[in-house]
Amino acid sequence: MKVDVRVFGPLRLNSGKKGLTLELAGPRVRLREILKEVAKVKGLEELEGVAKRGFGDGAPFIILVDGRNCLDLQGLDTEVGEGQKVSIFPPSAGG
Amino acid sequence: MGFTNKIRILKVDLSSGQISREELSEEVSKKFIGGRGAGTYLLNSLLKGDEDVFSEANPLIFATGPLTGTAAPTGGRYMVLCKSPLTGLVACSNSGGHFGAELKRTGTDIVCVVGKAQEPVYLYVDDDKAELRSASHLWGLDTHKTTAILKEEAGAESAKVACIGPAGENLVRYACIINDLHRAAGRSGVGAVMGSKKLKAIVVTGATRPEPSDHDKFMETVKARVKTLQENPVTGQGLPALGTKVLDNIINEHGAYPTRNFQTGVFESTDEVCGEALVEKGYLKKNRGCYACPIKCARVTELPSGNKGEGPEYESGWALGAAAGVKDLIAITEANYQCNLMGLDTISYGTTVACAMELFEKGLIKKDELEGGPALTFGSSEAIVFYAQKTAYRQGFGDKLAEGSLLLAKGYGAEEYSMSVKGQELPAYDPRGVQGQGLSFATSNRGGCHVRGYLIAPEILGIPEKLDPQSTEGKAQWVKIFQDLTAVIDSMGMCLFSSFALGAEDYLAILNAFTGFDYSLDEMMECGERIWNLERALNRRFGMAPGADTLPKRLLKEQMPEGPQKGHTVRLDEMLPEYYELRGWDENGFPKKETLERLGLDA
Ligand code: SF4
Numbered sequence: 001m002k003v004d005v006r007v008f009g010p011l012r013l014n015s016g017k018k019g020l021t022l023e024l025a026g027p028r029v030r031l032r033e034i035l036k037e038v039a040k041v042k043g044l045e046e047l048e049g050v051a052k053r054g055f056g057d058g059a060p061f062i063i064l065v066d067g068r069n070c071l072d073l074q075g076l077d078t079e080v081g082e083g084q085k086v087s088i089f090p091p092s093a094g095g
Numbered sequence: 096m097g098f099t100n101k102i103r104i105l106k107v108d109l110s111s112g113q114i115s116r117e118e119l120s121e122e123v124s125k126k127f128i129g130g131r132g133a134g135t136y137l138l139n140s141l142l143k144g145d146e147d148v149f150s151e152a153n154p155l156i157f158a159t160g161p162l163t164g165t166a167a168p169t170g171g172r173y174m175v176l177c178k179s180p181l182t183g184l185v186a187c188s189n190s191g192g193h194f195g196a197e198l199k200r201t202g203t204d205i206v207c208v209v210g211k212a213q214e215p216v217y218l219y220v221d222d223d224k225a226e227l228r229s230a231s232h233l234w235g236l237d238t239h240k241t242t243a244i245l246k247e248e249a250g251a252e253s254a255k256v257a258c259i260g261p262a263g264e265n266l267v268r269y270a271c272i273i274n275d276l277h278r279a280a281g282r283s284g285v286g287a288v289m290g291s292k293k294l295k296a297i298v299v300t301g302a303t304r305p306e307p308s309d310h311d312k313f314m315e316t317v318k319a320r321v322k323t324l325q326e327n328p329v330t331g332q333g334l335p336a337l338g339t340k341v342l343d344n345i346i347n348e349h350g351a352y353p354t355r356n357f358q359t360g361v362f363e364s365t366d367e368v369c370g371e372a373l374v375e376k377g378y379l380k381k382n383r384g385c386y387a388c389p390i391k392c393a394r395v396t397e398l399p400s401g402n403k404g405e406g407p408e409y410e411s412g413w414a415l416g417a418a419a420g421v422k423d424l425i426a427i428t429e430a431n432y433q434c435n436l437m438g439l440d441t442i443s444y445g446t447t448v449a450c451a452m453e454l455f456e457k458g459l460i461k462k463d464e465l466e467g468g469p470a471l472t473f474g475s476s477e478a479i480v481f482y483a484q485k486t487a488y489r490q491g492f493g494d495k496l497a498e499g500s501l502l503l504a505k506g507y508g509a510e511e512y513s514m515s516v517k518g519q520e521l522p523a524y525d526p527r528g529v530q531g532q533g534l535s536f537a538t539s540n541r542g543g544c545h546v547r548g549y550l551i552a553p554e555i556l557g558i559p560e561k562l563d564p565q566s567t568e569g570k571a572q573w574v575k576i577f578q579d580l581t582a583v584i585d586s587m588g589m590c591l592f593s594s595f596a597l598g599a600e601d602y603l604a605i606l607n608a609f610t611g612f613d614y615s616l617d618e619m620m621e622c623g624e625r626i627w628n629l630e631r632a633l634n635r636r637f638g639m640a641p642g643a644d645t646l647p648k649r650l651l652k653e654q655m656p657e658g659p660q661k662g663h664t665v666r667l668d669e670m671l672p673e674y675y676e677l678r679g680w681d682e683n684g685f686p687k688k689e690t691l692e693r694l695g696l697d698a
Pocket of ligand 1: 171
């Protein structure tokens with residue numbers, strides 16, 4: 001199955017990539033596994049740590065599945081299926 | 096000058112030309128902290144309520160907090176207060192840069208300007224000397240030329256300038272005050288009140304450092320918080336690298352990025368105009384900070400044309416971009432520069448143009464009314480740049496835009512297209528996707544505003560913890576706490592952005608170390624609550640209508656048409672009664688007598 005992953009902020013600037021399409025063995029894959037795949041890309045290695053350790057204290061990575069924060073779903077255990085969109089932001093704020 | 100908790104006021108009567116000094120007692124500073132709180136206290140004592148906003152009686156108050164100009168991280172902020180020409184309610188605009196800190200170094204906490212000058216003047220303050228000087232040669236000049244000339248006249252590089260541009264002179268209802276060239280006391284039209292007084296600028300230069308009550312304890316407390324800010328991923332890395340524009344994609348991916356006058360929450364061209372694009376296209380040159388700020392979120396930019404300036408920041412970039420459907424980053428940046436030169440609030444200007452675009456799209460505004468100006472079609476980069484100057488000078492259709500979106504839309508019998516609360520335009524979040532932020536917008540004392548309770552932090556960014564943005568449960572309590580804490584931070588003279596890394600306990604430690612007041616956490620939060628209630632009581636005197644705590648019909652009744660928030664509206668009725676209950680207010684949204692008594696307010 002195919003999942004579109006988009007990366008933003010310093011992740012986009014560091015990797016020089018706006019996103020990538022992953023080919024994964026479906027029908028559904030947990031977000032944690034997706035992060036591990038994405039972390040193989042140069043400039044996105046820090047996502048490996050998120051996949052392993054979770055969100056920890058303080059401002060979290062913002063990881064959305066179809067526009068919904070995984071923290072409002074099942075966290076890194078959220079299952080992602082064909083055609084869904086994952087958006088990843090490092091801890092951020094503004095106003 | 097040694098330590099004092101008294102609030103030192105420089106009072107300037109422009110009608111008589113008299114300048115005098117007064118003090119507010121320690122008791123007042125303990126109850127209201129300073130800055131926003133002390134300024135509100137002064138407004139309350141100076142205004143009956145029914146005064147005209149452009150009359151001599153409306154004071155213009157520049158208020159620093161106890162921490163302004165100290166070593167406290169982000170301690171460079173000050174507030175400008177008056178009765179607002181945009182809302183008729185409390186105006187209370189915050190700004191950074193270096194002006195506030197320099198004002199404090201003259202040994203003054205607050206400048207309170209009343210009356211009106213016959214001819215344009217500026218106020219010059221050099222330590223304990225203060226005088227009014229002619230500004231006839233400056234009237235009509237933009238903010239950058241004005242600042243350059245005044246710095247030269249002061250003869251000191253250290254002199255700091257806050258001034259108005261043509262927009263303030265021409266009483267544009269959302270004219271701002273610009274200090275240090277690029278920082279703005281942006282909202283609610285404080286610049287128009289300055290213009291009505293024929294006060295072009297205030298220039299300050301001082302050499303008196305504010306003294307804390309306990310120097311060593313204060314420095315130790317402050318150093319620990321600087322470290323916290325530096326080590327936090329948001330304030331130590333994210334904001335310095337991308338500034339507030341890191342939010343464009345975050346909010347858009349959530350489907351809460353208001354587009355074409357809030358017709359939808361997804362802007363299809365965000366990729367073209369976002370913070371990342373500003374870096375990739377090479378327009379971002381470096382970041383810059385306000386006084387004593389380790390975060391340094393400001394953007395120094397240069398366009399291929401050679402035009403330079405600061406910004407756009409998130410709000411401005413949105414208002415001049417997605418709000419009007421504009422996807423040309425050069426035009427957005429150019430319009431932002433124009434607003435700063437003219438002294439226009441970017442948020443209200445951009446969103447008023449967006450409102451006009453919807454009225455034009457609906458056929459209510461006709462082409463021939465534009466007097467040869469570009470058509471007001473959504474997406475027109477030409478229009479967003481062109482009408483900035485026209486608005487500032489009130490020329491052609493700009494004269495109507497200068498009134499703000501509510502009066503503009505009312506003029507066409509179509510109030511519902513003004514995306515405003517209490518007459519002030521909403522900022523860059525569509526609350527149909529963020530319920531708590533919706534409540535915060537609706538109840539804001541100064542109308543549509545994101546810095547009176549930034550619920551985006553917990554609901555979207557997960558700071559200090561993640562809340563489900565679509566749930567209304569418990570949001571009333573969160574909004575109250577955020578509003579009260581924000582009032583404390585504003586009153587201290589620190590930047591709200593520090594709260595992405597610091598918590599209430601940190602502010603308490605800093606405040607206590609400086610003032611020696613030894614507040615408990617509850618007492619400090621009660622100061623915030625007191626300020627919030629005094630603002631509300633003042634708004635009642637100013638004529639705020641019962642039921643004004645609401646949102647534009649579009650956000651309450653029209654479902655979000657697409658994206659992650661599709662189908663949602665703001666469920667205000669699920670939150671507002673609980674909020675009033677928690678506040679100790681009646682069903683019309685005004686403090687009950689016992690609430691005012693509990694807070695020691697006489698209003
Ligand atoms: S965080 Fe940004 S706005 Fe706040 S004081 Fe620092 S530079 Fe200024």
